Amino acid sequence: MTRNPLLSTRVLLVCAAIGVATGLVGGIAGTLTPLVLAAVPFAYGMLLGVHVLPGIIAQEVLRLPLVAIVTHLLAALVASAFNPAWAPRFIGTALLFGGIQEGMAALTRYRGWGPWRFLLSGVIVGLVVAVVVYAVVDLAALPPWAQVFYLVLSVAAPVAWTTVGLALGRGLRQAGVAPATRGGRG
Numbered sequence: 001m002t003r004n005p006l007l008s009t010r011v012l013l014v015c016a017a018i019g020v021a022t023g024l025v026g027g028i029a030g031t032l033t034p035l036v037l038a039a040v041p042f043a044y045g046m047l048l049g050v051h052v053l054p055g056i057i058a059q060e061v062l063r064l065p066l067v068a069i070v071t072h073l074l075a076a077l078v079a080s081a082f083n084p085a086w087a088p089r090f091i092g093t094a095l096l097f098g099g100i101q102e103g104m105a106a107l108t109r110y111r112g113w114g115p116w117r118f119l120l121s122g123v124i125v126g127l128v129v130a131v132v133v134y135a136v137v138d139l140a141a142l143p144p145w146a147q148v149f150y151l152v153l154s155v156a157a158p159v160a161w162t163t164v165g166l167a168l169g170r171g172l173r174q175a176g177v178a179p180a181t182r183g184g185r186g
Helices: 009-039 041-062 065-081 084-107 115-136 143-174
Strands: none
Touching: 009 041, 009 084, 041 065, 041 084, 041 115, 041 143, 065 084, 065 143, 084 115, 115 143
């Protein structure tokens, strides 16, 4: 008797397609990073937040274990083509964000796929982004309004990108991209 592997070829192909598309977005965000850090450093969280897309879209479409981390890693490889020197950053971000998303799904035993779970992972990623950006940007050099804007944007951006990812994932799911899986609805 043959067993269906957890990540079938079709699932891996869907992860790859999502990874390539979101990797292009991540690569563009990475290319813009030096400009944003030089011109409007408090907006860096908005760029970093885009990196939630691979896992959110993959989980919304496929609703299976490991798809967030696999898709994040594929997206990181694509993004690395834009700036190979940043490959460790892209891969580290993929492991961190994908790990948070997989962790949230694991807490619901990969059965709770309601928007609340995705949005909660976006908030957690946002808090991590705020800490990372705080380490990268000299906030003390910025005016108080920029410091506050930075903190709000760093947490809000991954949540906003999560909402975008959910909409894209729902659209792909409704278009029939998702293979038959054991994933639940809500």
